[in-house]
Every structure is written in C-alpha cells, then in structure tokens.
Amino acid sequence: MSTRRCTPRGSGYRSSLPWRLLAGLAGYVDRRVGWDKLAVIPGLLTILGLRVRYRRENLHDTTHLPSVNLPDPAPPSAKHRVARTADGSHNDLDEPRMGMAGTRFGRNVPLDRIAPAKPEDVLSSPNPREVSRALFTRHELVPATTVNSLVAAWLQFMIRDWFSHGTSPTDRPWEVPLMADDRWPERPMRIMRTPDDPTRDPNAPAGTPDTRVNAFSHWWDASQIYGADADEQRRLRTGTLGKLYLWDDERPTPGPATDPSSIPGFWLGLAMMHDLFTREHNAICDQLHAAYPAWDDEELFQRARLVNAALLAKIHTTEWTPAVISHPTTVKALRTNWWGLAGERVHDLFGRVSDSEIISGIPGGETDHYGIPYALTEEFVAVYRMHPLIRDDWHLRSAADNATLRECTFREIAGPKALQVLQTVDAADLLYSFGTLPPGLVTLHNFPRFLQEYERPDGHLQDLAATDILRNREMGVPRYNEFRRLLRMKPAECFEELTDNPAWAKEIKRLYAGDVEKVDLTVGMFAETLPAGFAFSDTAFRIFILMASRRLNSDRFFTEYYTPAVYSKAGMAWIDDNTMLTVLLRHHPELRPALAGLSNAFAPWNTAPRTV
Template sequence: MTDTTDATPQAGPASAGAPKAPEAAPEAPGRLPGQSGGGTPPPPAPRPYGPPGLLERLESAAFARINRTREWYELPGPLGLMNLAVIREDLRRHNLYDTFGAGGERDRRPTRRLAPHRSYDGSGYDPYDEDMGRAGTRLDRNSPLELVHPDADEELMAPSPREVSRRLLARRGFVPAPTLNLLAAAWIQFQNHGWANHGDNEEAEPLTVPIAADDDWERQGGTCPMRVNRTRPDPVAHTAPGVPPTYENTVTHWWDGSQIYGSDEARCRSLRTGERGHLILEDGRLPRDPRPGMECLDATGMNSDYWSGLSLLHTLFAKEHNAICDLIRSHHPTWDDERLFHTARLVNTALMAKIHTVEWTPGILDHPVLHHAMRANWYGLLPRWVTRTFGRIGGEALSGTLGSATDHHAAPFSMTEEFVSAYRLHPLIPDEITVRDHRHGAVRKVIGFDDMQGATTRTAVDDFGISDLLYTFGVSHPGALVLHNHPDALRNFARLSGEHIDLGTVDVLRDRERGIPRYNAYRTMLRKRPVTSFEELTGGHPGDTPLLRELYDGRLDRVDTLVGNLAEPRPAGFGFSDTLFRIFVLMATRRLKSDRFFTTDYRPEVYTPEGLRWVDENSMVTVLLRHHPELEPHLAGVANAFAPWKGRS
C-alpha cells in the first residue's frame, strides 16, 4: 500500500486514482494575512508508504507469534510498548482504505494556495489534495472494502437489533465506571462532534425493525413496527463497479475544533464578535441558537444531540479561546481580528488535542503501558527537558508527533466508518444525576437525563449554574462500558426533531447498515485472533453465555461488533475492549500525523511562541481553574480532571 497523496502513480488497496502534480508550487504554509514574503518552501511530496523493511518484518513476525499466547498487555512494560508500536505500524499498512474513485473521480485537485491557518471547511491542508479532510467528503474505511458490503435489508434484522437492545444492552441496574467522572463522558461526545457526522436523511424509506409481541415499545411512545431513518447516502452516485456504499462527513475530518467553530465560513462568522478575535459570550454563556426551534440550545459550531454536559464544555472552551486571543493580542497589539481569531483557534485546538491524548485517553485506558504510550505519542520517549533544551532529536518516536514530518501512511487522511463505530459509548451516560452545590457538596436535586438534554439543555444550566454543574460532573461517575448498561433515557429517547428512538437499536443497526464487519471478522481484519466459543467471548460473565448463544442462534460469526466489544474480557484498567482499542491505536496518531498544523507547521511562526507555551503549560485542570477558580478546593492535587474530584459531604 502506498500513500495516494504522492504525485507519482499509485498502487495497492488504498489507491483510487493518481493525483497530478501541482502546476506551480503552493504558497509557503504558515504565512498569515499581513505577513511579508519569504517563509519556508512548500513541503516535499510525502514518500510512498512502501512495504516494510527486513527489521520491521522480523519484528512483526516475532510479535505475531508471541501474541498467539500472550497479548501486549500481558508482557513486561518495555516489551509491551514495543509490541504496541509494531501493532500500530501493521495497522497503518493494512487498515487504511480509500474510497476515492467510487463516483468516477480520476484526479485529486492540487492545492494552489495552502491555507495559512485552519480553513473554515477543512480544505487546503495538503499541497497535493485540496479536498483532503474537507467537510462534505467521504468517510473512508479501516476494513478491507470487500468486507464492508452490508447485508440485504432482511439480513440486517438478524437477529432483531431491537431484541439485541432489549436483552443485551438494556440497563439492569447502573454499573458505574469508578475511576472516571462524568466530564469524561461529556468530553468524548464533545470531541466526536468535531470529527464526524453523517447528517440527517428524511427522504429515503426508513428501515423497519420488527417488534416482538412482548415488547413494550408502543407503550413507551414508539411506533410499531419501529421505523429508523437510513443513513444519508453519498450524494455522489457510484459509477465504479463493486464499490460498497459510502457516506459523506458533514463536518471537517480534521481535529480542528469544528464543534466550536463550525465547518463553514458563514456559521463561524455568526459565532464571532468581529473584534479582538473573540467568540460571542453573553454574561459568561454562549448565546442562544437563533434558528427557529433551536433556541433551547447554544449557538455553537455543532449542537446536534445537545445536552448540558456539552453546553458546559462548549462554553468552557469558548472562554478559553477568548483568553488565548487576549494573550496573543498583548504580545501582538497590531494584529487584526481575523489573525487573532485564527491563531487562537490553532492554539485552542492543539490544547484540546493534548488534553485528549495525555489526559482523557489514559483516564479511560488506565494501564501503565498506555500511560507511557500516550505521553510518547505527544511528547516522545525522550524526557521533555531534552526537547525543550535541544529541540527535536530524531523522529516521532523520540521527540513525539508535534513538529514531526507529515505522513498520511497508506491512504489520504479522512475519518473512517470504523472510527465512528468505535465511539458508540452510550453506556457512559447515567439515567439520573445528583446535582450538588459546589461550595458545600449539599444535594440540590436529583434529575433525570431528560431534564438536561434537548429542549431542557439551557434551562438546566440556568437553573443550577455552571459552577455547580461542573462540580457535579466532577464528582459523579459515568456508566461502565459493559453489557446491560445502556441508559433507559437513550433507549426511549425523544430527539428535538420529534423523532422517538431506541439508541441501543440504532447503534446495532447503524453498524450493520454501514458494513461494519461482525465481531469475529472485525477482530481478524485487525490481526487479532478470533474467539472460538461463546464462553471465551463472555469471559468473566458466564451468565451471559447462554443468552448470547440463544440470541445469535449459536453462530459466533453473527455476533455484532458492538456486543462483542462490550462482552469481551479486557486488560486491567481498560474502560473498553482491546479489540476496539486497535482502532484507536491506528487513528489516534493518524489525526495528528496527517495534519500539518500538528506536524510541519507546529512552530512559533504559525502558533506564536506564546501560543506554543500555552499548549505546553496547560491542562484540563488549569483550563477549569482559569475560568472557574471557585472550583480550586476540589481540584487541588487532582492530576487528571477526568478522574473523580475531591468532594464534600
């Protein structure tokens, strides 16, 4: 497999057409409006991601043999870290598949002018592919394309996704994740809204889900049979034969904060004051969304499926954006609104990426090897003082991803359907939340999830205040990602649009509809040994063995990936399965390595020296305390803001 952004003819499974070389060299990246000429020359074309060398092949073969009997997390720390690095390289070579060409596309458009900062729609990041990562381009795949043709409609219902939801997903009693707080649940939805969205499909005939005779769905307010809108299809009709269905991402693919800033210029400008680079805030709150029927939500870049947890984080990082603007303006008083805004966006986005990489991820994957791996992903294996004193030494492994060479590996960058599927983490949401006073810890009120989502989002924030809600989220646990723990509130969920759905059913159905391989095929394509029995799958929960065997008619090959990942025994400290983790191993660094604003353009000429220091010196704790110093007694000594805070009884 080769990198299809190279200007030379391509080969391999990710290739869909060779882009032409640009007629003229693009402008130097990082030159902002008002800057003088000069700058740096355009980056060289990415080298093809060719076959592994002898050492890489030997490492891969050696660890493949070891992993037949011992997984990476069962090895001594340094060896486990090496094993993870080899797994990542194998995944980069074999699990990036491009759908370019499905609509008859032949050539990629070269970028005539590289965006000097993050563009409004995600275009102009790559010199050889102007549309890479742009809003409105396709989601690609981690699975080989021959595996992702969905079943016919009748097979999509085998077994009924509603029965899977009722019998395997429905919460029997709240199972908490004791090492995390509820901010961790809100955070991942906050980030995910900036990465991928399929949009709405009101036009096609919905999918019909059969309802069992003893099902109470109608009594809950649903229709019988259940109707679920299909995923909105790719607007570009397929002309290439044998290509599986593809779908469009309605937001930018990049890690660019589009959930805050929007994925088009008009939306972004509607959220800005037009002065000093600031976003609009009114008395410390985001304003109401002015669109008809949306006034109960915040005006922000992405507010689909919005609730108070999202409102807290959108507001917090809008405040952070404005604080960064003020810092940069104090050092560059002549800069205009546009330059201040775009520079602050770069810094704010990088800080969010850092928080996710070195705080949220080790929080939900609390394993010693992962702690080292995620820090190395961001900072490199060398001590931080070495890089600070001498600059980058060596490549990504030693000095981290930031400032390293851009590399798309085996396919042009995009989000993937498998990555979207990996974030079906609805068990994190509790059905009830005990709101507490941040000053004394006293209980104010116990509310249901429906009392703080959709139409009640802003009302809940108004009634309880941001400080008490942040404190409440900091001392409350999310749910564990296990079977029988999907919240009732989301399995009987009324959207703002009036649609009444069971999100457990929808989660299962979406994977099947979009061609996510079933669990054992999913493991195999990620080079993980398939399970050989239902007993092995259910591991430490033998009570679920007969239930899964009955529901799937004794066929291991039909077990849904979502179900398998919730049932699978997992490494100590892991919040989700090692199988699911393989997608994260691949995609976590890919989002950084493909983005020149995290690689070749992560430099003071683009971010400013002050901006780079801001990213380096801050964390989720310092962001919270900057804007809510009243929370200091609860955060004193807390190393990770996504772990439970100090509460008061």
C-alpha cells in the same frame, strides 16, 4: 512546499526488515501472551509493532471509487498556509479536498470485505431491537470508578468535531419488526437510513462498496466550537479582538449556530464543554492581544483557533485517553505520541531533540499519510459508540459544600433543557457534579435507559442502542469475529471465549441461535474482558492504536506547521503550559479544593465537606 507524504505502501522505513520483523514479532507475542500482560517496555514495543502493521494493512482508500466530478476548492493562498479553513479544505496544500467536510469516510478493513446493506442482513435475526432489549438494557448503573463523568461529556464534545453522517432522510426508513411483548409505541419500529453518498457515481459498477461522507471535516480542528462552514463561523464571532460569543451573549443574527439545542444529541455535558472552551478561546485571544497588540480581529481569531484546537488534541491524547485506558503501558504509549520517549521534561527544556516521532513525539515532526489519503473511517466511528458512559440519574451539587442542588434524569438535561440548566445552575457547580459522579462502564446491560427511548428534537422516538447495532450493519462494518480477524486478533471460537461472564455467554448464545460468527461488533466489544484500567474493550483499542496517531501525523498543523512561526511563540507556550486542570481553574478558580492533588482532571474529584 508540499506537505503530502502519500508514499506507496511498502516504501520507507516501515517496510525495512527491522520494522517488518518488529511487526511480525509483535503480532505473535500479542496473540500468544497479550500486550497488556507484558511489562511496560516490551508492551510498548508490542504496541509499536502492531501500529506499524496496522498502518501498512488497515488503511483503505475510498476516494478512488467511482464518483461524480467535484470541483476543487480555490487554489491555496498565503492565508491557507497559516490558518485552518472553516470546512477543513486546504489542510493538505497539494490535495485541498482531502479531509474537508463532505468527503468520504475511509475504511480500516479491505473494501472487498464490506458487506452490502441488504435488508436481510441489516434486519437479520436477532434484529437490532431484540439485541437492544436482551443485552443492552440497564437495570442498575455499572460504574466506571476510576474516572468521572466529564469523560462522557468530553467524548461527545470531541465527536461533535470529528464525524457526523448528516441528517437522515425521512423516506425509506428501516422497518424493524417487534416482539409481541415490546411496548414500543409504533409498529414496526422505524429507524431512518444514513444519508447516501452524494459524491457517488450513479453509474458505478455493481458491487462497488457503499460509501458515506462526513458532514464535518475529518481534521482535529475544533469545528464543534468554530463552525463547520464559513457562514456558521461568522455567526459565532463577535468581530472584536478575535473573540467568540458565549451562550448568554446578545447576538446580532439568529441561526443554527445560535440554537445548538436543536442538534440531535445535545445535552448538558456537551453544553458545558462548549462553554468552557469558548471561554478558553477568548482567554487565548486576550493573551495574544497582549503579546501582539498590532494583530487585528482576524489574526487573533485564526491564531487562537490553532492554539485552542491543539490544546484540545493534547488534552485528549495525554489526559482523557490515559484516564479511560489507564493501563501503565497505554499511559506511556499515549504520552509518547505527544512528547516521545524523551518525555515532557526534555521537551520543555530543549524542544524536539530528534526527527523521530518515537523519540520526540508526533507534534512538530513530518507530515505523513502512510500511502492513503487522510480520512476518518467507518470503523473508527463504530468503536466510538460508547453510550454506556452516560448516566441516567444526575445529582447536581454545590462545589462549596456538596449540598444537593437538583436531582435530574438524563431527559431533564437533554435538548433545550440543557441550556436552561446551564443558565440557572452555576457552571462551577455543574463541573463539580460531573467531576464527582462516576460514568457508566462500557459493557453489556449498561445502556442508558433514557437513550433507549430518546426523543429527538424533531419529536421522533429512537432507541439508540438498536440504532447503534443497525448502523454498523448498514455501514458494512464486519461482525465481531471477522473484525478481530482483520486486525490479526484471535476470534472467539465459542461463546464462552467471548466473555468471562457465564450468564452473558448464555444470553448471547441464545440470542444469536448458537452462531458465534453472527455476534455484532458492539455486542462482542461490550462483552469482552477488559484489560486492567480499561473502561472499554481491547478490540476497540486496536483502532485507536492506528487512528489516534494518524489524526496527528496527517495534519500539517500538528506536524510541519506546528511551529512558532504559525502558532506564535506565545501560542506555543500556551499549549505547553496548559492542561485540563489549568483550563478548569482559570475559568472556575472556586474548583481548586475539588481539584487539589489531582494529576488528571478526568479522575474522580475531591468531595467538598458538608457544612453543618
């Protein structure tokens, strides 16, 4: 059975006259009025039209660029039809390398618009450190008051599944000049380069766009829980009833999978999410074992992994994202991605009532790559650089009575110290603390100060704000105005159009020497006026319009193979019946008062009354 619908652009319903008219009308209305200024139904139609156009014009393949000959994985076997592989291979049975770990990032901009990573461009004035100091430094937390700090923990938990450029080489670092008053301890500042693409043909013609590979699989397969390769996955498994080791279990063999605190970016929020959904995996195993007692360890593990990964995708699509972009139109659009316009109630009563993803949602529909082999993109990585969500100061409190347990800085809950906190403070209290603390708004002058002086596990000091700016330049991600043009958005003609904050406009103008075309993508996105209910920019949202649905459409385990025959009847029921709220309450029932009356676990939680 072929699962690939890699049809040429311009074929099928997306190139039919009605769809082309909708795409054209959507672009016109969006530029003249703005999707967010419309009522919900016209706003939905506008977003739908934008997605049609983005699918046709903003998916660009890098796999056809010159590469060394790479062996294909082993031919697909019967087990590949019903189970995810550790490295993401064989998701597409016709092209088993598609989306697997070690394959290239795609692009959302034309390949001929990718600037080469020349030092004069990457380190151009203002250099990344100057941008960090002048525009990103947080003097006081600007909170995102409509959500809680679990949104920050959840995002990094997802990113640990989605993408990584791998470990940077230590030779040939970028050397960033420093201002005379900069107290950075080394001169010049050194930022390690992104690893080269090992699949690139060294004899590729001059001018061939730079490419990089994803160290993780591109699929939404919960690899942050299950490991990125077969060896790591074996170390994570107990070998009994499909279950995984928890943090504090005795384990038979050492290795990276058992020492996550050595991973760059590891912190308490990531540890909490990992612990919660490792427990969820084990709970799913118990449910499947009760329903299908003849299944062995391998069967239970693979089916539980499918269920857990789908539940994570459902939570992200229908809970996390609607919480951080809580405009009524986007909330409806995101729920439509999962359940269609027919809605959750119709799905629960009748299942899919139409082959159309618009009517019945993407899960269970047809697999479609929209003419381009599936891959996450460098632009997707760029817009997910949302470090301002993270607070500097963390007040850990008791879920029972809101009493203070510990006052921490981010530095005290990062790296190896994260596991120490997880082992000494009750998990329910940690979740309660995150649930009642607002994160930061993704905006200028709100970058965590401890991440501007972040000490990596290898001891290297790093300014992550400067690194974020440098990475986009290094990857050839267009600057802000060009990025918007390539998404058919209106560019800023002057600095006053860039932001509604006059002080910021002056700061940016001064820093970029009056050239609005030089403004970096991240700076522009952080400066933007946000749509109602948004914790991040409308420009970033355009990539989500395209890629949020693509990650589901291209994955056969969310489309053609999203069936009881693959997941089991009990597994499908688990996905349907559960949310982030039920997951939290299953493993930490003492959180019930804090979650009472909430419809979304990423909204601010109830504060426990203090006992006298």
